[in-house]
Amino acid sequence: MNIAIITGASVGIGRATAEAFMADGYQVHNLSRRPCPAPGVHNLCCDLSSTASIDLACKSLEAAIVGARSVALVHNASQMLKDSAASCDSDALRRVLETNVVAINTLNQKLLPHLPRSSSVIYVGSTLSEKAVPGSFSYVVSKHAQLGMMRATCQDLMGSGLHTTLVCPGFTDTEMLRTHLGDDPGVERLFAEMNSFGRLIDPTEIAELIRWAHHNPVINGSVLHANLGQKES
Numbered sequence: 001m002n003i004a005i006i007t008g009a010s011v012g013i014g015r016a017t018a019e020a021f022m023a024d025g026y027q028v029h030n031l032s033r034r035p036c037p038a039p040g041v042h043n044l045c046c047d048l049s050s051t052a053s054i055d056l057a058c059k060s061l062e063a064a065i066v067g068a069r070s071v072a073l074v075h076n077a078s079q080m081l082k083d084s085a086a087s088c089d090s091d092a093l094r095r096v097l098e099t100n101v102v103a104i105n106t107l108n109q110k111l112l113p114h115l116p117r118s119s120s121v122i123y124v125g126s127t128l129s130e131k132a133v134p135g136s137f138s139y140v141v142s143k144h145a146q147l148g149m150m151r152a153t154c155q156d157l158m159g160s161g162l163h164t165t166l167v168c169p170g171f172t173d174t175e176m177l178r179t180h181l182g183d184d185p186g187v188e189r190l191f192a193e194m195n196s197f198g199r200l201i202d203p204t205e206i207a208e209l210i211r212w213a214h215h216n217p218v219i220n221g222s223v224l225h226a227n228l229g230q231k232e233s
């Protein structure tokens with residue numbers, strides 16, 4: 001049995017990734033507060049900002065992994081706030097880091113010892129893992145932290161038979177982006193025009209890259225940008 005464990009598969013990129021692995025015959029487990037609507041997905045209702053909630057989910061996951069041939073552990077869920085270096089208070093920063101960084105660490109601590117060789121740990125970062133824009137302070141901090149986690153994971157798991165990568169989407173048509181953009185079609189057009197193809201990315205395009213990354217250990221330790229070629233301005 002091959003297994004995919006995906007955080008935040010209730011909507012967006014996570015949901016598309018769940019569907020991609022289901023199509024390959026994987027047993028898929030989703031960790032989010034809302035269920036994944038794709039039929040056949042095992043939903044573990046989990047609030048990633050709570051260590052107790054993650055611990056509970058991991059009890060089921062540890063049992064599910066026993067005897068698995070390969071596991072794709074996909075750290076996809078993230079929170080995005082609008083804030084800045086001058087306006088982000090430390091409690092808000094702590095909350096974002098809890099979901100976007102600490103939860104990943106908790107899942108790794110619980111699950112890595114149980115992953116068989118040929119498994120992968122795939123982090124979903126962002127273009128903002130390697131650059132910053134104004135007005136997304138806590139998100140930029142957490143996405144840079146995910147880059148460090150991926151690189152350290154690669155070094156620490158040398159020889160384990162596991163591989164890791166950071167998939168960095170550009171502007172992808174999901175709930176997160178739509179919340180950030182608001183309802184103005186003019187703003188949507190502006191964002192779409194920031195890449196070479198003049199459109200938003202479909203979540204299935206990122207899901208396909210995640211699926212591919214799981215099957216190709218040659219990319220171990222690398223950053224995979226998936227943004228249709230963003231303008232540098």
Ligand SMILES: NC(=O)c1ccc[n+]([C@@H]2O[C@H](COP(=O)([O-])OP(=O)(O)OC[C@H]3O[C@@H](n4cnc5c(N)ncnc54)[C@H](OP(=O)(O)O)[C@@H]3O)[C@@H](O)[C@H]2O)c1
Binds near residue numbers: 078124
């Ligand atoms: N969309 C883009 O343009 C874009 C660009 C660059 C990077 N990314 C990255 O891609 C990944 C997926 O983003 P998306 O655009 O698909 O976002 P999305 O549509 O907003 O989905 C976010 C997912 O994260 C889950 N989540 C958030 N907080 C959670 C919590 N406390 N506990 C459990 N689950 C939680 C949500 O589940 P529930 O609400 O059901 O709990 C949801 O399934 C993120 O890491 C994001 O940073 C996206």
